[in-house]
Amino acid sequence: MSDLLDGLNPAQREAVTTTEGYVRVIAGAGSGKTRALAHRFAYLVCEAGILPENILCVTFTNKSAAEMRQRIHKLTGDNDTGYICTFHSFCVSVLQEDSHAVQYPKNFLVLDNADIDAMLGIIYEERGLTLRHMTYSKARDMIEMRKLFQNPDYYRDLIAMPLGALEDKYRAAQTVSDIIFYGYLYQQKKCFGLDYNDLIKVTLYLFERDADIRLKWQQRLEYIMVDEFQDIDKLQYELMTVLCGYHKNLFVVGDPDQTIYTWRGADIRYLLDFDRAFPGTRTIMLLQNYRSTPQILAAANDLIDKNHNRMDKILEPTRPDGVPVRCHHARTAEAEAAWIAGEIDALHKQGVPYRAMTVLYRAHYVTRTIETVFLHEEIPYTIYSGTQFFCRAEIKDTLSYLRMIAYRDDLSFLRIVNQPRRNIGERRIKFLREAAQQTGASLYDTLCAHLDDELFKGTKARQFVQFIQSLASDYADRPISEVLAETLDRSGYEKMLRTEGSQERLDNLAELKQSVYEYETTCGEESTLEHYLARVALLTNTDAGGTRDQVRLMTVHTAKGLEFPYVFLCAMNDGIFPSKKVHTWPGMEEERRLAFVALTRAQDGLYLSEAEGRNFDGSCRYPSRFLLDIDPDLLQYTEQPPEAMLAEARDYISLREKYLLDENAELPLAAGDRIVHGVFGPGTIEAVDQTRAVYRIQFDDMKTPRDITFRAKLERE
Numbered sequence: 001m002s003d004l005l006d007g008l009n010p011a012q013r014e015a016v017t018t019t020e021g022y023v024r025v026i027a028g029a030g031s032g033k034t035r036a037l038a039h040r041f042a043y044l045v046c047e048a049g050i051l052p053e054n055i056l057c058v059t060f061t062n063k064s065a066a067e068m069r070q071r072i073h074k075l076t077g078d079n080d081t082g083y084i085c086t087f088h089s090f091c092v093s094v095l096q097e098d099s100h101a102v103q104y105p106k107n108f109l110v111l112d113n114a115d116i117d118a119m120l121g122i123i124y125e126e127r128g129l130t131l132r133h134m135t136y137s138k139a140r141d142m143i144e145m146r147k148l149f150q151n152p153d154y155y156r157d158l159i160a161m162p163l164g165a166l167e168d169k170y171r172a173a174q175t176v177s178d179i180i181f182y183g184y185l186y187q188q189k190k191c192f193g194l195d196y197n198d199l200i201k202v203t204l205y206l207f208e209r210d211a212d213i214r215l216k217w218q219q220r221l222e223y224i225m226v227d228e229f230q231d232i233d234k235l236q237y238e239l240m241t242v243l244c245g246y247h248k249n250l251f252v253v254g255d256p257d258q259t260i261y262t263w264r265g266a267d268i269r270y271l272l273d274f275d276r277a278f279p280g281t282r283t284i285m286l287l288q289n290y291r292s293t294p295q296i297l298a299a300a301n302d303l304i305d306k307n308h309n310r311m312d313k314i315l316e317p318t319r320p321d322g323v324p325v326r327c328h329h330a331r332t333a334e335a336e337a338a339w340i341a342g343e344i345d346a347l348h349k350q351g352v353p354y355r356a357m358t359v360l361y362r363a364h365y366v367t368r369t370i371e372t373v374f375l376h377e378e379i380p381y382t383i384y385s386g387t388q389f390f391c392r393a394e395i396k397d398t399l400s401y402l403r404m405i406a407y408r409d410d411l412s413f414l415r416i417v418n419q420p421r422r423n424i425g426e427r428r429i430k431f432l433r434e435a436a437q438q439t440g441a442s443l444y445d446t447l448c449a450h451l452d453d454e455l456f457k458g459t460k461a462r463q464f465v466q467f468i469q470s471l472a473s474d475y476a477d478r479p480i481s482e483v484l485a486e487t488l489d490r491s492g493y494e495k496m497l498r499t500e501g502s503q504e505r506l507d508n509l510a511e512l513k514q515s516v517y518e519y520e521t522t523c524g525e526e527s528t529l530e531h532y533l534a535r536v537a538l539l540t541n542t543d544a545g546g547t548r549d550q551v552r553l554m555t556v557h558t559a560k561g562l563e564f565p566y567v568f569l570c571a572m573n574d575g576i577f578p579s580k581k582v583h584t585w586p587g588m589e590e591e592r593r594l595a596f597v598a599l600t601r602a603q604d605g606l607y608l609s610e611a612e613g614r615n616f617d618g619s620c621r622y623p624s625r626f627l628l629d630i631d632p633d634l635l636q637y638t639e640q641p642p643e644a645m646l647a648e649a650r651d652y653i654s655l656r657e658k659y660l661l662d663e664n665a666e667l668p669l670a671a672g673d674r675i676v677h678g679v680f681g682p683g684t685i686e687a688v689d690q691t692r693a694v695y696r697i698q699f700d701d702m703k704t705p706r707d708i709t710f711r712a713k714l715e716r717e
């Protein structure tokens with residue numbers, strides 16, 4: 001038998017060698033689902049002789065796609081790894097090949113958050129909106145939600161409606177939400193931009209409109225495989241169903257206990273009802289866990305067992321005994337961070353590299369304290385979320401230069417025309433804008449037409465145009481890395497950073513150059529500048545890689561599918577994890593699955609920690625119910641919460657769960673009751689919000705009423 005099947009158990013082998021038809025693998029965390037998927041790809045190529053370009057392998061993140069590509073490359077020795085990507089970047093490939101069929105140019109722009117913000121800036125200015133009406137990040141969320149749920153047919157306007165008609169719709173919009181939404185669609189269309197949410201929609205639309213193109217892709221993709229199938233949403237599901245319509249070879253793997261994206265539309269039923277949707281499905285279970293020590297696994301299983309709605313799965317450890325799961329209660333967040341730093345230091349002294357240690361958390365904001373302590377203790381670290389690598393100013397600027405060369409679009413133009421300074425400031429930009437508006441030309445073309453004007457004497461406009469023109473004329477025949485180097489040099493951008501002495505920014509540019517180089521070597525023939533730019537727009541910081549020896553900090557969502565030798569899960573307090581935003585029982589079960597994902601990332605060591613403190617409403621901060629879910633015998637406490645606090649926490653949690661389970665259960669206080677709050681003093685309850693378990697209280701000493709969770713210490717007056 002082939003080597004490809006070595007290192008796989010019988011169930012995995014079955015998954016790998018069942019190449020035809022519909023196959024579903026349902027199995028727990030760390031049971032080798034992703035490994036089976038990678039080996040299956042290699043098996044198809046090496047044993048069955050399938051061409052890699054006829055296989056689509058869908059991963060959840062770009063980072064996992066890159067890892068998958070590497071694994072497969074190792075197994076097959078072949079550089080050509082076909083379509084190993086996320087649904088979104090696969091759609092970029094489809095659209096770059098065929099979007100002309102729906103009258104959208106092939107070289108459409110893939111928009112990232114910074115681009116969207118730039119467009120919002122234009123809309124806000126035109127329509128006199130301010131951040132008080134809506135912050136950019138709220139506006140982006142609003143646009144996303146409208147696209148997903150409220151106006152799901154928006155793409156017909158975007159694609160089919162003439163620009164003028166879309167503009168009219170925008171000008172006629174009255175509400176803030178409509179102004180922003182239609183303003184954005186109009187801006188998008190103006191530069192032929194597509195954002196993350198459009199990609200799948202427009203691809204589906206393309207397949208719906210053009211049967212020949214649909215058939216071409218269906219025939220091309222002889223085998224389709226999807227990882228992390230438990231988090232697939234409706235659009236992705238539709239796309240996948242269309243794609244496998246010809247060869248009918250579809251292989252999916254997932255773990256129902258790891259569904260963590262229902263808030264974005266993921267639906268576990270696609271996995272559970274897969275056999276009904278695709279008759280003849282073969283279902284394979286994997287029952288052994290290869291990732292974690294029995295101690296870690298026992299704690300994780302004990303936690304997830306508290307969910308009511310779940311399918312019982314057996315997950316047996318295969319690894320020998322390790323060390324107990326450690327748990328720590330601290331008095332303050334600073335003390336908690338210091339404990340983590342101390343444990344990291346101890347591990348490092350034992351020879352564990354920093355990069356083998358990862359700190360996970362539910363929400364970004366908790367990193368601040370940890371960062372402060374790490375800086376002080378000189379523990380090197382890198383954050384995998386927060387400011388994204390590709391959104392940093394210097395990276396965005398550089399990419400905008402590259403976009404200028406490929407597309408000469410207004411967004412990129414505005415970003416870099418005066419960066420470094422070319423004396424093309426606001427006044428001259430205003431002139432260009434007005435002139436462009438009249439002719440309908442782009443800002444760049446307008447500038448070219450006015451180079452000899454008095455207005456541009458004394459600026460470096462000509463130099464700028466010459467440099468863009470010369471690169472635009474020959475970039476297509478040159479390696480991207482070369483184009484990038486020349487761009488940084490001729491634009492004067494790198495020199496500007498050197499003069500400013502910003503080493504960190506120069507380091508980031510070096511990292512970008514490295515990423516371009518890697519892209520060129522892994523994508524081979526196909527690597528074009530347009531292709532690269534589209535890919536990059538879909539990347540997030542998680543994908544930047546980085547091999548330096550640093551402790552990694554990331555959210556649990558980001559850690560999905562990954563594994564780390566040592567995991568520190570911090571800020572395990574009720575109100576943080578589970579998040580205080582959870583108001584329903586299904587929501588709470590999703591939080592618990594998220595905690596389960598966190599715990600099951602650990603291979604050798606797991607550290608759980610939490611800190612006392614106060615919530616914003618002045619109530620006491622308790623240890624997370626997820627810690628209380630785990631049998632204390634499975635945890636080794638360095639410092640245990642005081643017994644009185646545990647008792648209070650249990651009371652609070654059981655009361656809260658009662659309301660989550662039964663919305664009609666009544667809260668102990670009613671409207672009209674007089675109370676005294678531990679921090680805010682006396683007040684009157686104005687209203688009771690049952691579903692959120694919140695009292696609206698008018699405190700005697702405050703002008704406006706406040707929402708207070710019922711867990712706050714309230715005594716009757």
Ligand code: ATP
Binds near residue numbers: 028032033561
């Ligand atoms: P998750 O649900 O978290 O995505 P998974 O089921 O995809 O987990 P993998 O990441 O494929 O699990 O595997 C977990 C670990 O176990 C990896 O380090 C993998 O190399 C190892 N592994 C998987 N199968 C085997 C096997 N048959 N023998 C030895 N090690 C294995």
Ligand code: MG
Binds near residue numbers: 034035561
């Ligand atoms: Mg996996």
